[in-house]
Amino acid sequence: MYKKFYLKVFALLIAATIMLAACAPQATPEPPEMEETEEPVMEETEEEAMPEETEEAEETEEPEMEETEAETEEAGDDVFIFGRGADSVRLDPALVTDGESFRVTGQVLEPLYQYELGSTVPIPALAEECTPNDDATVWTCSLRQGVKFHDGTDFNADAVVFNYERWRFTDNPYHYESQVFEYYEYMWGGFDDASVISAVTALDEYTVEFTLTDPLAPFLANLAMDMFAISSPAAIEAAGEDYGLPSVGAVGTGPFKFVSWQEGTEIVIEANQDYWGGPPKVSQVVFRVIPDDSARFLALQAGDIHGLEQAVVEDLQTAEEAEDLYVLTRPALNTGYLAFNYKIEEFNDPRVREAVDLALDKEGLVENFYGDYGEVSTNFLPPLIWGHNEALEDRGFNAERARELLAEAGFPDGLSEVTIAEDLTDVDGNVLFAAGEKVPLRLYYMPVTRFYYPSPEEIGTAMAANLFAAGIEAELYLEGDWPTYLDARRNGTLVGLYMLGWGGDNGDPDNFLGYFFSGSTEPQAREGWYQNVELAEMLQEAAITPDRAERQAMYEEAEQMLYDDVARIWIAHNNTPLIFSDRIDGYGAQPVGADYFEFVEFVD
Amino acid sequence: MTPPPLHNQEREFTLGRYILRRLLSVIPTLIGVTLVIFLFQRLIPGDPAVAMLGERATEENVARIREQFGLDRPPFLDRDALAEGDLAGFFDSQYTRYFSRLIRLDLGESIHRRIPVAETLRERFPATLELSLFSMFIALLIGIPFGIASASRRNSTLDGITMVSSLIGVSMPIFWLGIMLIMLFAVLLQWLPSGGRLSTGIEIQSITNLLLLDSLITWNIPGFLDALQHIILPGIALATIPAAIITRMTRSSMLDVLQEDYIRTASAKGLSERIVLFRHALKNAFLPVITIIGIQVGILLAGAVLTETIFSWPGIGKWVYDSILGRDYPIVQGVTLLIAIIFLLVNLVVDLSYALLDPRISYD
Numbered sequence: 001m002y003k004k005f006y007l008k009v010f011a012l013l014i015a016a017t018i019m020l021a022a023c024a025p026q027a028t029p030e031p032p033e034m035e036e037t038e039e040p041v042m043e044e045t046e047e048e049a050m051p052e053e054t055e056e057a058e059e060t061e062e063p064e065m066e067e068t069e070a071e072t073e074e075a076g077d078d079v080f081i082f083g084r085g086a087d088s089v090r091l092d093p094a095l096v097t098d099g100e101s102f103r104v105t106g107q108v109l110e111p112l113y114q115y116e117l118g119s120t121v122p123i124p125a126l127a128e129e130c131t132p133n134d135d136a137t138v139w140t141c142s143l144r145q146g147v148k149f150h151d152g153t154d155f156n157a158d159a160v161v162f163n164y165e166r167w168r169f170t171d172n173p174y175h176y177e178s179q180v181f182e183y184y185e186y187m188w189g190g191f192d193d194a195s196v197i198s199a200v201t202a203l204d205e206y207t208v209e210f211t212l213t214d215p216l217a218p219f220l221a222n223l224a225m226d227m228f229a230i231s232s233p234a235a236i237e238a239a240g241e242d243y244g245l246p247s248v249g250a251v252g253t254g255p256f257k258f259v260s261w262q263e264g265t266e267i268v269i270e271a272n273q274d275y276w277g278g279p280p281k282v283s284q285v286v287f288r289v290i291p292d293d294s295a296r297f298l299a300l301q302a303g304d305i306h307g308l309e310q311a312v313v314e315d316l317q318t319a320e321e322a323e324d325l326y327v328l329t330r331p332a333l334n335t336g337y338l339a340f341n342y343k344i345e346e347f348n349d350p351r352v353r354e355a356v357d358l359a360l361d362k363e364g365l366v367e368n369f370y371g372d373y374g375e376v377s378t379n380f381l382p383p384l385i386w387g388h389n390e391a392l393e394d395r396g397f398n399a400e401r402a403r404e405l406l407a408e409a410g411f412p413d414g415l416s417e418v419t420i421a422e423d424l425t426d427v428d429g430n431v432l433f434a435a436g437e438k439v440p441l442r443l444y445y446m447p448v449t450r451f452y453y454p455s456p457e458e459i460g461t462a463m464a465a466n467l468f469a470a471g472i473e474a475e476l477y478l479e480g481d482w483p484t485y486l487d488a489r490r491n492g493t494l495v496g497l498y499m500l501g502w503g504g505d506n507g508d509p510d511n512f513l514g515y516f517f518s519g520s521t522e523p524q525a526r527e528g529w530y531q532n533v534e535l536a537e538m539l540q541e542a543a544i545t546p547d548r549a550e551r552q553a554m555y556e557e558a559e560q561m562l563y564d565d566v567a568r569i570w571i572a573h574n575n576t577p578l579i580f581s582d583r584i585d586g587y588g589a590q591p592v593g594a595d596y597f598e599f600v601e602f603v604d
Numbered sequence: 605m606t607p608p609p610l611h612n613q614e615r616e617f618t619l620g621r622y623i624l625r626r627l628l629s630v631i632p633t634l635i636g637v638t639l640v641i642f643l644f645q646r647l648i649p650g651d652p653a654v655a656m657l658g659e660r661a662t663e664e665n666v667a668r669i670r671e672q673f674g675l676d677r678p679p680f681l682d683r684d685a686l687a688e689g690d691l692a693g694f695f696d697s698q699y700t701r702y703f704s705r706l707i708r709l710d711l712g713e714s715i716h717r718r719i720p721v722a723e724t725l726r727e728r729f730p731a732t733l734e735l736s737l738f739s740m741f742i743a744l745l746i747g748i749p750f751g752i753a754s755a756s757r758r759n760s761t762l763d764g765i766t767m768v769s770s771l772i773g774v775s776m777p778i779f780w781l782g783i784m785l786i787m788l789f790a791v792l793l794q795w796l797p798s799g800g801r802l803s804t805g806i807e808i809q810s811i812t813n814l815l816l817l818d819s820l821i822t823w824n825i826p827g828f829l830d831a832l833q834h835i836i837l838p839g840i841a842l843a844t845i846p847a848a849i850i851t852r853m854t855r856s857s858m859l860d861v862l863q864e865d866y867i868r869t870a871s872a873k874g875l876s877e878r879i880v881l882f883r884h885a886l887k888n889a890f891l892p893v894i895t896i897i898g899i900q901v902g903i904l905l906a907g908a909v910l911t912e913t914i915f916s917w918p919g920i921g922k923w924v925y926d927s928i929l930g931r932d933y934p935i936v937q938g939v940t941l942l943i944a945i946i947f948l949l950v951n952l953v954v955d956l957s958y959a960l961l962d963p964r965i966s967y968d
Contacts (some may be wrong), residue, residue, distance in 0.1 A: 090717060178718055180669065185662065186662070262918070263918070265918045266800075266804060289916060291922060292914045294783055294914075295916065298680065298786045298798050301791045302790040302791045302794060304797055329822070482655070483652075483654055484649045487649070489660070
């Protein structure tokens with residue numbers, strides 16, 4: 001009896017599934033009438049007219065099929081959907097440090113300069129030109145005229161002054177106590193009087209003058225950073241502390257306007273038809289959050305999204321072979337390295353450091369873990385950045401020579417235990433490792449994947465195996481999760497060899513070499529207690545030298561010094577792959593700064 | 605052994621008192637939960653301020669964030685302040701500050717994003733609730749009928765198939781199943797979307813934030829169908845384990861009951877198999893099943909990190925997971941508290957439903 005009942009239930013379930021499937025949108029729908037799509041999209045979002053919009057669709061169409069049509073109409077063929085692993089933190093670029101926030105703000109807001117498509121060269125954006133005085137302490141910028149913010153207010157010198165003063169002055173009414181303007185402090189030397197920019201003045205409606213306390217060589221490169229994009233003063237005044245939150249979004253002058261942000265789900269932006277550089281080619285861009293790498297790739301295969309960043313190796317291979325997908329690479333502006341903690345006695349002997357370098361098979365590591373996208377690094381600076389020293393060559397992989405060097409340094413039986421040179425304490429002053437203490441040699445691997453280390457644990461394991469073959473017995477060590485790891489690195493308590501890397505912020509060599517080593521007149525806890533006075537002084541000098549050729553020579557020299565010292569072991573630069581549907585063309589993957597979305601178009 | 609049956613009125617009175625007592629006992633339990641959470645969170649190394657500021661953190665900014673969120677105070681009590689005779693300082697700790705906010709129903713702000721925890725919770729919890737209820741619905745739809753059928757046809761082919769499938773169901777890695785479902789239904793057949801809660805461009809007026817319900821209330825059929833299409837795959841993935849557990853539990857519980865004398869009597873007096881099964885056996889077999897369902901609902905509501913991650917479902921699971929990694933204490937505290945409340949309420953409901961099923965159970 002009851003069997004029939006279940007059969008019925010099942011029949012119903014199956015029928016329901018099939019019905020739903022019938023209404024499901026197809027991934028590659030027939031080209032819909034485009035004329036209809038373009039105009040309503042533009043207007044509908046001016047006001048929050050979304051609910052009415054849906055109701056309209058409901059009224060005009062017949063019940064069963066309306067879902068499909070409504071969808072094709074709205075998320076039509078000129079809506080570019082990009083899949084990414086995480087949501088933006090906030091859409092006020094001055095307050096955030098995560099790439100996913102800049103990916104969006106870079107489309108909505110613009111700085112005075114921007115980076116040329118596909119390179120790290122700063123070119124004018126909202127400024128038409130910025131020219132320095134003789135000693136490069138005063139920069140005069142003439143601004144682009146006739147540009148309007150998305151809220152209709154004018155972009156002018158006052159707007160630039162408003163933004164820079166908000167970032168700089170801690171007592172500015174829009175520089176809230178709860179907000180951390182991390183990048184302003186980091187790029188411009190500090191707030192208030194500590195700021196390298198000592199004044200920003202509007203000379204007339206379209207001319208701004210920046211006065212610096214000292215010459216700052218990377219001035220234009222800094223100006224072009226996403227964090228220093230100009231927001232509408234009116235929008236900041238209206239939103240106050242909430243500017244950049246999901247309910248407010250961002251208001252700038254960029255090629256796209258902010259439309260909506262559903263936290264953890266998606267951010268929608270639409271074409272700014274009045275953009276000074278000409279309107280973008282797609283009507284909307286949707287940034288959709290798909291946290292899982294495999295699921296994101298499947299969404300691309302299913303046609304639910306049109307492009308993505310970050311995929312597992314297997315999926316990359318599939319994409320390379322697939323006919324309807326292609327892989328684009330973002331030129332590397334990053335370096336993965338293995339650092340020494342100089343509070344370890346043994347590491348103060350350059351022969352030991354060189355032995356570690358020789359023991360590592362970097363080509364093998366790159367081949368196995370980075371595939372075609374990685375390249376062995378010989379410099380800290382990636383080849384894309386000027387100042388990269390072409391003359392330097394990898395010492396090569398030579399376990400025999402490594403053993404010899406170790407023997408010369410007094411370790412004929414290899415190295416498995418190391419000695420702490422000085423007391424190492426935590427923040428509260430408790431001694432974690434005492435001077436003279438013997439500890440097993442550790443190789444700290446990163447608990448998270450970063451583009452410069454695609455699979456840190458596996459790479460760490462391979463490195464440990466390499467080292468073992470040369471008589472260096474390193475214990476693979478997990479220090480905890482990412483915040484713990486960074487904390488320990490900052491305090492210089494990763495006692496051994498540790499993996500880390502760097503991704504550039506503005507394409508200037510100072511952002512690599514200067515940030516890491518210009519403080520090393522003293523042993524720096526954050527940099528494994530490395531000290532190199534000569535190098536530090538030269539880097540400080542390079543940062544204020546206006547002449548680019550002179551600077552370039554200094555950075556090349558700095559790379560040579562780091563190489564001669566075997567200060568650190570540079571492992572690899574990784575070009576990050578992005579995957580797109582073959583219906584998409586024109587995505588501008590940037591080595592630095594936000595990607596260009598304005599040239600994206602559908603080619604079918 | 606069984607207490608004498610109470611009169612109805614008396615029974616209701618006792619029941620009311622019982623509920624009140626149970627609800628009151630929730631309070632000390634919750635205080636305990638907040639203490640434990642506080643303790644455990646602060647045992648994990650890693651500073652929330654460093655986690656937020658990242659690789660470029662400066663000492664000053666770390667100190668400022670710590671101060672703003674009171675992280676510079678000791679977690680529970682400040683013994684140094686007591687030594688100096690500063691009684692107010694002694695009690696001014698991270699916990700007491702948190703607790704005094706909590707009494708005012710303020711869950712605090714996310715350290716990373718400065719958005720009130722309650723606000724995000726209002727948005728994300730309904731997503732988890734909707735998915736959990738939907739999955740439980742599927743699990744019951746599968747688990748109970750198959751459990752009953754399996755028990756009544758013990759050792760038949762059907763029983764064998766059911767038991768093997770439920771074993772597979774319990775042990776199936778959700779991660780793998782989720783990917784397979786997407787591959788089959790979204791990539792190959794292209795019947796259903798690969799993830800998310802709603803297609804871009806589809807809008808549902810938000811009332812409860814349960815999209816299926818909201819779209820029905822506002823009679824938004826395209827919205828309803830779209831939401832339904834999105835919930836099917838994650839719903840199935842999430843239902844697998846509870847469905848398998850419920851099937852096995854129903855089966856074993858039914859088997860016990862079917863061996864009782866009164867069932868034999870019922871069959872002997874000529875009642876049809878259907879009536880014996882559904883009217884006489886099922887009700888009694890249901891007690892342990894209800895307990896299991898309660899626990900499963902609690903587990904589902906606590907957030908399914910894997911399912912939510914694979915299907916990009918914007919619920920609390922993935923959110924709290926990321927918050928633990930980012931040391932965003934206020935979020936972790938808020939969500940944990942909510943989950944604790946849910947577990948306590950579900951338990952209460954389960955206990956109360958016993959009485960409905962079995963009049964012998966009383967609540968003194």
